[in-house]
Amino acid sequence: LIKGRDLVDVVFSWSVLDVLNSNLYKGKVDKIPTTFPSSTEYFNSFVNPIIEETHSALLSSMETLRRAPAFKIWEIKPAKDFKPPKNLIYEVTLPITMSDNMTKGDRKMLEVNDLIAVTNKKPTRMDDLRCSNEPYLLALVFHVDEDFPNLITVLASKPILLEDESTPKTKKGKGVMSVKKSSNLFGVYLINMMTNIRIWTALHPDPERGNLK
Template identity: 45%
Template sequence: MEKTAGKKKEVPGRRLVDLVLSWSIKDVRNEDLYKNQVRQIPLKFSTTTEYMNSFTYPLIEETHADLLSSISTLHLAPSCEILSFKQTKDFKPPKDIFYLVTLKSVSGLQKNGGYEPMIGDIIALTNVRPKFKDLDRPNRPFLVAFVQRVKDDNILTILASKPILAEERENKKRETLYAICLINMTTNIRIWRALNSQLEGKNLDIIGKVLQPNSAVRNHSLL
C-alpha cells in the first residue's frame, strides 16, 4: 500500500490512547474490567506521586464507562463514509498504525445528517452500519481508531488499533467503509497529561505544601 509523507506529530496522552485501542470488544462490554483496580481516594497523601496515581484508574474507568455507553447505542450513532485511506510514513506495526483517511465532503455529510470527526475522537471502522454485535465478526474483527489530526474538514490522520483490511469486490471496487462516532477523549487526555506531567519548581512546591499534614492550620497561622 502506498505511504504518504508528512511530519510526524506526537499523539497526546499516548499511553491512555494505546490502552483504549488495546481493549477488545469483550473488554469494552465488561462493566467490571477495572473494578479491582479502582480504590477509594484517600483524604491524605504522603507524596505528590501518590496523589497523582490515586486519580489514574478512576480516569481509566470513566473512559471505559463512556465507551461502553456509546457502544450500547451504536445503531443510533452518526457516521461518515470513508472514500480512501493509505498508510503514512510513520506506519510501523504493531503500535504505530497510522493512516491518512479521506472522507466524503463535509457538505455532503451535513446534508445526510452525517458525522464530521474531530480531533480526539475514538471511532469504529466498519463496512456496515452496525448494531452492537456487528462490531466483532469473524471476518471483521473489532477495529477502532483515534483521530489525531483533521485537515480541510475531510482529511484525517488516525491511529488505528489494527491494520485496516478492506476487501475488494468482484468488480475490483473496494467495499465501502464507515467511521462511526464513539467518544471524544480530549478532556480525559488533558486530565491524563496533567496527572502524568513532570512538575517542577513552584508548582511542585505548592502541591507538596498542600499535601502536608495540617497544612491548612500552618497557613492560617501565617495570616
C-alpha cells in the same frame, strides 16, 4: 506526538467483550484518600478512575450504537509516519460535503480526539462489531486539516491491509483488518476523548521540566 498515548493504548487493548463488561474495573478503583505521602502517589491515585470513566463512556456509546453518527470512508492509506507495529497512522479521506459525512446525529465533521470504530459495513447494533469476520478496530483522530476538514489523520488500534482486486489473496496476520480498495468502508463515531486525555496528561508530570505536560 499523540497526547495521552498510554490512555489511548489502554482503550485500544479492550476487546468488544471488554467494552461491554460493565464490571471490567470492579474492585480496581480505590477510594481516593485525602492525604498523600508523595506527589507521585497523588497523581497515580487518579489513573484508574480516569480509565474507568473512559470505559464507562465507551460502554454507553456502544449501547446506543444504532443512533451513533456514521459516515462513509472514501479512502484510507498509510501516512508518512506509519511505523508498525505501534504507530499505525493512516490518512483518511471522508466525503467532502458535510451532509454526506455524518448520516446520523447532530455532529457534522470529525474532530481531534474523536474515537471511531472502523468497519466494513454500517453497524446498527453491537453485534455488528462483535460478530464481524474482521477484527474490532478503533481509530483515534489526532489531526484534522484546517482547510479541508474531510482530510483527517488517525491512529489505528490494528493494522489495515489494503488489497487490490487483482492481488492474489494472501494469508494475513492475526488481528489484521483486510480491506479491498474498491470495497466500502465505514466509520462510526463513539466518543470524544479530549477531556480525559487532558486529565491523563496532567497526571503524568514531565520529569525534565518538573511541570505538567
